[in-house]
Amino acid sequence: xxxxxxxxxxxxxTLLALVAGQPGGKAQLGLLGVGxxxxxxxxxxxxxLRNFLGLRHAGGGxxxxxxxxxxxxxxxVLGAYxxxxxxxxxxxx
Amino acid sequence: MLPDxxxxxxxxxxxxxxxxxxxxxPGNPMIWILILGELLVFGAFFLFFAFERARDPVLFNQSxxxxxxxxxxxxxxxxxxxxxxxxxxxxxxxxxxxxRPLLLGSATLGVLFLVIKVREYATEISAGFxxxxxxxxxxxxxxxxxxxxxxVAGVILLTIVAWLRGEENVExxxxxxxxxxLIWVILYPLVYLIR
Numbered sequence: 662x663x664x665x666x667x668x669x670x671x672x673x674x675t676l677l678a679l680v681a682g683q684p685g686g687k688a689q690l691g692l693l694g695v696g697x698x699x700x701x702x703x704x705x706x707x708x709x710l711r712n713f714l715g716l717r718h719a720g721g722g723x724x725x726x727x728x729x730x731x732x733x734x735x736x737x738v739l740g741a742y743x744x745x746x747x748x749x750x751x752x753x754x
Numbered sequence: 755m756l757p758d759x760x761x762x763x764x765x766x767x768x769x770x771x772x773x774x775x776x777x778x779x780p781g782n783p784m785i786w787i788l789i790l791g792e793l794l795v796f797g798a799f800f801l802f803f804a805f806e807r808a809r810d811p812v813l814f815n816q817s818x819x820x821x822x823x824x825x826x827x828x829x830x831x832x833x834x835x836x837x838x839x840x841x842x843x844x845x846x847x848x849x850x851x852x853x854r855p856l857l858l859g860s861a862t863l864g865v866l867f868l869v870i871k872v873r874e875y876a877t878e879i880s881a882g883f884x885x886x887x888x889x890x891x892x893x894x895x896x897x898x899x900x901x902x903x904x905x906v907a908g909v910i911l912l913t914i915v916a917w918l919r920g921e922e923n924v925e926x927x928x929x930x931x932x933x934x935x936l937i938w939v940i941l942y943p944l945v946y947l948i949r
Contacts, residue, residue, distance in 0.1 A: 664845065668838035672831060679827040682947030687819060695948050702943045706936050709834075713841040714932040720778040730793060734800050734940060741804035742948065745811040 667712040674701045695742050699735045706731050780844075781926035789933045792904070796937050799900070800944055803893050807948075810889065815949040817890035820883055822874065826946040829870050830938060836863035837935040840912065840928040847924040857916035857924065860931065864909040871902055894945055901937055908934045 678701040710716040776783035807814040843856035885895040908931045915927030
Protein backbone atom coordinates (compact mmCIF):
# COMPACT_ATOMS: atom_id res chain seq x y z
CA UNK A 662 0.00 0.00 0.00
CA UNK A 663 1.42 3.42 -0.90
CA UNK A 664 1.89 6.03 1.82
CA UNK A 665 -0.94 8.17 0.46
CA UNK A 666 -3.37 5.21 0.35
CA UNK A 667 -2.35 4.37 3.92
CA UNK A 668 -3.10 7.96 4.97
CA UNK A 669 -6.51 7.85 3.27
CA UNK A 670 -7.40 4.58 5.02
CA UNK A 671 -6.28 6.10 8.36
CA UNK A 672 -8.54 9.13 7.75
CA UNK A 673 -11.49 6.85 6.91
CA UNK A 674 -10.90 4.67 9.98
CA THR A 675 -10.69 7.77 12.22
CA LEU A 676 -14.05 8.96 10.90
CA LEU A 677 -15.47 5.44 11.27
CA ALA A 678 -14.30 5.27 14.91
CA LEU A 679 -15.82 8.71 15.56
CA VAL A 680 -19.17 7.62 14.10
CA ALA A 681 -19.04 4.32 16.01
CA GLY A 682 -18.27 6.37 19.14
CA GLN A 683 -21.36 8.55 18.41
CA PRO A 684 -20.07 12.18 18.39
CA GLY A 685 -23.07 13.69 20.23
CA GLY A 686 -24.41 10.54 21.86
CA LYS A 687 -24.70 9.83 25.56
CA ALA A 688 -25.66 6.15 25.41
CA GLN A 689 -23.11 3.49 26.23
CA LEU A 690 -21.49 1.81 23.26
CA GLY A 691 -21.87 -1.75 24.51
CA LEU A 692 -19.33 -4.53 24.15
CA LEU A 693 -19.79 -4.80 20.37
CA GLY A 694 -19.43 -1.03 19.83
CA VAL A 695 -16.31 -0.89 21.99
CA GLY A 696 -14.94 -3.92 20.13
CA UNK A 697 -15.46 -2.15 16.79
CA UNK A 698 -13.78 1.04 18.01
CA UNK A 699 -10.81 -0.97 19.32
CA UNK A 700 -10.59 -2.99 16.10
CA UNK A 701 -10.49 0.18 13.99
CA UNK A 702 -7.86 1.74 16.27
CA UNK A 703 -5.69 -1.37 16.35
CA UNK A 704 -5.81 -1.61 12.55
CA UNK A 705 -4.77 2.06 12.35
CA UNK A 706 -1.87 1.36 14.69
CA UNK A 707 -0.78 -1.60 12.53
CA UNK A 708 -0.90 0.56 9.38
CA UNK A 709 1.25 3.22 11.08
CA LEU A 710 3.76 0.59 12.21
CA ARG A 711 3.95 -1.29 8.92
CA ASN A 712 3.69 1.45 6.31
CA PHE A 713 4.68 4.76 7.93
CA LEU A 714 7.34 3.43 10.28
CA GLY A 715 8.41 0.76 7.77
CA LEU A 716 8.24 -2.10 10.25
CA ARG A 717 7.38 -4.52 7.44
CA HIS A 718 11.06 -4.23 6.44
CA ALA A 719 12.20 -5.13 9.97
CA GLY A 720 12.50 -8.65 11.32
CA GLY A 721 9.38 -10.77 11.78
CA GLY A 722 10.09 -10.98 15.52
CA UNK A 723 9.74 -7.21 15.93
CA UNK A 724 6.49 -7.18 14.00
CA UNK A 725 5.11 -9.99 16.15
CA UNK A 726 6.22 -8.26 19.37
CA UNK A 727 4.47 -5.00 18.48
CA UNK A 728 1.33 -6.79 17.27
CA UNK A 729 1.23 -8.65 20.60
CA UNK A 730 1.61 -5.28 22.37
CA UNK A 731 -1.41 -3.88 20.48
CA UNK A 732 -3.46 -7.04 21.03
CA UNK A 733 -2.67 -6.98 24.77
CA UNK A 734 -3.89 -3.40 25.13
CA UNK A 735 -7.05 -4.04 23.06
CA UNK A 736 -7.83 -7.24 24.98
CA UNK A 737 -7.13 -5.54 28.33
CA VAL A 738 -9.37 -2.57 27.52
CA LEU A 739 -12.16 -4.82 26.22
CA GLY A 740 -11.81 -7.13 29.24
CA ALA A 741 -11.96 -4.17 31.65
CA TYR A 742 -15.05 -2.90 29.82
CA UNK A 743 -16.72 -6.31 30.17
CA UNK A 744 -15.86 -6.35 33.90
CA UNK A 745 -17.35 -2.85 34.25
CA UNK A 746 -20.54 -3.99 32.50
CA UNK A 747 -20.76 -6.90 34.91
CA UNK A 748 -20.00 -4.57 37.85
CA UNK A 749 -17.29 -6.95 39.09
CA UNK A 750 -14.64 -4.33 39.92
CA UNK A 751 -17.17 -1.83 41.30
CA UNK A 752 -17.90 -4.32 44.08
CA UNK A 753 -14.21 -4.31 45.04
CA UNK A 754 -14.12 -0.56 45.69
CA MET B 755 6.32 14.79 -7.21
CA LEU B 756 5.79 13.19 -3.81
CA PRO B 757 7.92 10.10 -3.10
CA ASP B 758 4.79 8.07 -2.51
CA UNK B 759 5.31 4.83 -4.38
CA UNK B 760 6.36 1.67 -2.64
CA UNK B 761 10.00 2.23 -3.50
CA UNK B 762 12.23 -0.59 -2.37
CA UNK B 763 13.75 0.24 0.99
CA UNK B 764 17.25 -1.15 1.43
CA UNK B 765 17.30 -3.98 3.93
CA UNK B 766 19.68 -3.62 6.83
CA UNK B 767 22.12 -6.40 7.46
CA UNK B 768 21.98 -7.34 11.17
CA UNK B 769 25.42 -8.87 10.93
CA UNK B 770 26.90 -5.51 9.90
CA UNK B 771 26.19 -3.95 13.29
CA UNK B 772 26.79 -4.66 16.95
CA UNK B 773 23.21 -3.77 17.84
CA UNK B 774 21.87 -7.26 17.09
CA UNK B 775 18.12 -7.40 16.48
CA UNK B 776 17.78 -3.61 16.95
CA UNK B 777 19.81 -3.14 13.76
CA UNK B 778 16.89 -4.24 11.59
CA UNK B 779 14.71 -1.37 12.87
CA PRO B 780 14.55 2.00 11.06
CA GLY B 781 16.74 4.81 12.40
CA ASN B 782 19.41 4.77 15.08
CA PRO B 783 19.09 1.59 17.20
CA MET B 784 19.54 3.59 20.42
CA ILE B 785 16.31 5.52 19.82
CA TRP B 786 14.46 2.19 19.82
CA ILE B 787 15.40 1.60 23.45
CA LEU B 788 13.58 4.87 24.19
CA ILE B 789 10.64 4.07 21.87
CA LEU B 790 10.10 0.58 23.33
CA GLY B 791 10.34 1.99 26.86
CA GLU B 792 7.79 4.70 26.09
CA LEU B 793 5.42 2.18 24.51
CA LEU B 794 5.61 0.05 27.65
CA VAL B 795 4.93 3.04 29.93
CA PHE B 796 1.96 4.23 27.86
CA GLY B 797 0.66 0.67 27.52
CA ALA B 798 0.69 0.28 31.33
CA PHE B 799 -1.09 3.65 31.70
CA PHE B 800 -3.77 2.61 29.20
CA LEU B 801 -4.48 -0.61 31.07
CA PHE B 802 -4.53 1.20 34.45
CA PHE B 803 -6.98 3.72 32.99
CA ALA B 804 -9.24 0.95 31.63
CA PHE B 805 -9.33 -0.84 34.99
CA GLU B 806 -9.83 2.42 36.94
CA ARG B 807 -12.79 3.10 34.65
CA ALA B 808 -14.13 -0.39 35.38
CA ARG B 809 -14.09 0.44 39.12
CA ASP B 810 -16.35 3.46 38.62
CA PRO B 811 -17.88 3.41 35.12
CA VAL B 812 -20.69 5.84 35.99
CA LEU B 813 -18.26 8.59 37.04
CA PHE B 814 -16.01 7.99 34.02
CA ASN B 815 -18.95 7.93 31.57
CA GLN B 816 -20.50 11.11 32.96
CA SER B 817 -17.16 12.94 33.03
CA UNK B 818 -16.26 11.84 29.51
CA UNK B 819 -19.40 13.54 28.15
CA UNK B 820 -17.74 16.90 28.92
CA UNK B 821 -14.95 16.19 26.40
CA UNK B 822 -15.38 17.24 22.79
CA UNK B 823 -15.07 14.01 20.75
CA UNK B 824 -15.08 15.87 17.43
CA UNK B 825 -12.13 18.07 18.48
CA UNK B 826 -10.30 14.89 19.56
CA UNK B 827 -11.01 13.33 16.14
CA UNK B 828 -9.81 16.52 14.40
CA UNK B 829 -6.56 16.29 16.35
CA UNK B 830 -6.26 12.63 15.32
CA UNK B 831 -6.57 13.69 11.66
CA UNK B 832 -3.91 16.38 12.22
CA UNK B 833 -1.48 13.84 13.72
CA UNK B 834 -1.98 11.13 11.10
CA UNK B 835 -1.54 13.72 8.34
CA UNK B 836 1.63 14.85 10.09
CA UNK B 837 2.78 11.20 10.24
CA UNK B 838 2.06 10.83 6.51
CA UNK B 839 4.26 13.86 5.71
CA UNK B 840 7.02 12.46 7.96
CA UNK B 841 6.84 9.09 6.17
CA UNK B 842 7.02 10.86 2.79
CA UNK B 843 9.99 12.84 4.13
CA UNK B 844 11.85 9.68 5.19
CA UNK B 845 11.10 8.13 1.77
CA UNK B 846 12.37 11.28 0.02
CA UNK B 847 15.57 11.30 2.07
CA UNK B 848 16.21 7.61 1.33
CA UNK B 849 15.80 8.37 -2.39
CA UNK B 850 18.31 11.23 -2.26
CA UNK B 851 15.67 13.97 -2.51
CA UNK B 852 15.21 16.98 -0.24
CA UNK B 853 13.07 15.93 2.72
CA ARG B 854 13.20 19.30 4.54
CA PRO B 855 9.83 20.78 3.34
CA LEU B 856 8.01 17.54 4.21
CA LEU B 857 9.61 17.29 7.65
CA LEU B 858 8.92 20.94 8.44
CA GLY B 859 5.32 20.47 7.25
CA SER B 860 5.04 17.49 9.59
CA ALA B 861 6.47 19.52 12.51
CA THR B 862 4.07 22.41 11.75
CA LEU B 863 1.11 20.04 12.01
CA GLY B 864 2.55 18.86 15.32
CA VAL B 865 2.42 22.48 16.51
CA LEU B 866 -1.18 22.72 15.25
CA PHE B 867 -2.02 19.62 17.33
CA LEU B 868 -0.61 21.37 20.42
CA VAL B 869 -2.54 24.59 19.71
CA ILE B 870 -5.81 22.64 19.42
CA LYS B 871 -4.97 20.70 22.60
CA VAL B 872 -4.22 23.88 24.59
CA ARG B 873 -7.50 25.44 23.41
CA GLU B 874 -9.30 22.26 24.47
CA TYR B 875 -7.66 22.41 27.92
CA ALA B 876 -8.65 26.10 28.23
CA THR B 877 -12.28 25.27 27.42
CA GLU B 878 -12.36 22.43 29.95
CA ILE B 879 -10.65 24.42 32.70
CA SER B 880 -12.92 27.41 32.17
CA ALA B 881 -15.89 25.03 32.52
CA GLY B 882 -14.49 24.00 35.91
CA PHE B 883 -12.94 20.65 34.96
CA UNK B 884 -9.40 20.57 36.32
CA UNK B 885 -6.95 17.81 37.26
CA UNK B 886 -8.46 17.79 40.78
CA UNK B 887 -12.09 17.46 39.68
CA UNK B 888 -12.24 13.66 39.88
CA UNK B 889 -10.38 10.46 38.93
CA UNK B 890 -11.42 10.68 35.27
CA UNK B 891 -10.08 14.21 34.82
CA UNK B 892 -6.89 13.37 36.74
CA UNK B 893 -6.28 10.52 34.24
CA UNK B 894 -7.35 12.70 31.32
CA UNK B 895 -4.86 15.47 32.10
CA UNK B 896 -2.11 12.98 33.01
CA UNK B 897 -2.43 10.89 29.82
CA UNK B 898 -3.02 13.73 27.34
CA UNK B 899 -0.46 15.98 29.08
CA UNK B 900 2.21 13.25 29.03
CA UNK B 901 1.43 12.64 25.36
CA UNK B 902 1.55 16.39 24.61
CA UNK B 903 5.02 16.53 26.20
CA UNK B 904 6.07 13.82 23.72
CA UNK B 905 4.57 15.86 20.87
CA VAL B 906 6.71 18.84 21.94
CA ALA B 907 9.83 16.62 22.00
CA GLY B 908 8.87 15.11 18.63
CA VAL B 909 8.39 18.52 17.00
CA ILE B 910 11.81 19.64 18.28
CA LEU B 911 13.41 16.41 16.99
CA LEU B 912 11.71 16.69 13.57
CA THR B 913 12.94 20.29 13.27
CA ILE B 914 16.48 19.24 14.19
CA VAL B 915 16.58 16.38 11.65
CA ALA B 916 15.04 18.65 8.99
CA TRP B 917 18.04 20.91 9.57
CA LEU B 918 20.69 18.19 10.05
CA ARG B 919 19.50 15.84 7.34
CA GLY B 920 20.94 12.44 6.49
CA GLU B 921 19.13 9.13 6.07
CA GLU B 922 19.69 7.82 9.60
CA ASN B 923 18.88 11.16 11.26
CA VAL B 924 15.62 11.52 9.33
CA GLU B 925 14.63 7.89 9.96
CA UNK B 926 15.35 8.36 13.67
CA UNK B 927 13.29 11.55 13.97
CA UNK B 928 10.42 10.00 12.01
CA UNK B 929 10.50 6.81 14.13
CA UNK B 930 9.94 8.91 17.27
CA UNK B 931 7.19 10.85 15.52
CA UNK B 932 5.36 7.71 14.42
CA UNK B 933 5.55 6.43 18.02
CA UNK B 934 3.86 9.68 19.15
CA UNK B 935 1.24 9.19 16.41
CA LEU B 936 0.69 5.54 17.39
CA ILE B 937 0.17 6.41 21.08
CA TRP B 938 -2.50 8.99 20.21
CA VAL B 939 -4.32 6.54 17.92
CA ILE B 940 -4.85 4.32 20.99
CA LEU B 941 -5.30 7.12 23.54
CA TYR B 942 -8.06 8.94 21.63
CA PRO B 943 -10.65 6.12 21.57
CA LEU B 944 -9.75 5.03 25.10
CA VAL B 945 -10.29 8.44 26.69
CA TYR B 946 -12.79 10.11 24.34
CA LEU B 947 -14.94 7.37 22.84
CA ILE B 948 -15.24 4.26 24.98
CA ARG B 949 -18.11 4.47 27.46
